[in-house]
Amino acid sequence: MAVRIQREPFDAGAEIERLTRGRTDVGAAVSFTGLCRADGETGTISAMELEHFPGMAEEELLRIEAEAHARWPLLGSLIVHRHGRLVPGDPIVLVVTLSAHRQAAFEAANFLMDYLKTSAPFWKKEDNVHGGEWVAAKASDDGARDRWTTKSG
Amino acid sequence: MKIRYFAWVRERVGRGEEEIALPETVKTVADVVAFLKTQGAEYETAFENEKIVRAALDRVHVKSDTPLANAGEIAFFPPMTGG
Numbered sequence: 001m002a003v004r005i006q007r008e009p010f011d012a013g014a015e016i017e018r019l020t021r022g023r024t025d026v027g028a029a030v031s032f033t034g035l036c037r038a039d040g041e042t043g044t045i046s047a048m049e050l051e052h053f054p055g056m057a058e059e060e061l062l063r064i065e066a067e068a069h070a071r072w073p074l075l076g077s078l079i080v081h082r083h084g085r086l087v088p089g090d091p092i093v094l095v096v097t098l099s100a101h102r103q104a105a106f107e108a109a110n111f112l113m114d115y116l117k118t119s120a121p122f123w124k125k126e127d128n129v130h131g132g133e134w135v136a137a138k139a140s141d142d143g144a145r146d147r148w149t150t151k152s153g
Numbered sequence: 154m155k156i157r158y159f160a161w162v163r164e165r166v167g168r169g170e171e172e173i174a175l176p177e178t179v180k181t182v183a184d185v186v187a188f189l190k191t192q193g194a195e196y197e198t199a200f201e202n203e204k205i206v207r208a209a210l211d212r213v214h215v216k217s218d219t220p221l222a223n224a225g226e227i228a229f230f231p232p233m234t235g236g
Contacts, residue, residue: 034236050235055212092236093235117236122233123161123231137234
């Protein structure tokens, strides 16, 4: 289990390679990369500022990650989340999960993203034609998270 | 008690954190909000729709009826939009 919060970009391929190098027990490595879109939540955007709550962000991601490990037989995991100024095309978040068989890794990666979006303390402010505008939370994200509480992992 | 604000709650209050001596009658997260709303227009604006604003005690999410107990820090922020 590992969590990193950083301003710098990340290299998803290099992270997966580092996590799986030398291991012979891992049969599945699933990764999700979230990217900054020009077609933002508030309109067409030129950039976004990602604010976070230092300390709590790391701790909350570790809590979510521990929950995923409790629900699925994972052999490893990594969450990388960026903060600061990002422009369309930039990677924002990386989730990698490792397991012996693919289903656990797929489901756990999905779970991690659903929980991360609604409980990790990050906030996006998008630069659009009106200036800076805070992104509003979406009910569909709460719905995506809540489906995990009615379904056993 | 140390009070921290993030995102638009921070912008409306006008600062990221402050130390406030809370009266003894302030026992829960909701009590803190009610007290802050008596302290100036910036707090009234930040908490005008107080059901939307989330809180964390010592960096753990809590509901508004949670007792402060011995927490050293409380944070207020909008619903999260990371990922």
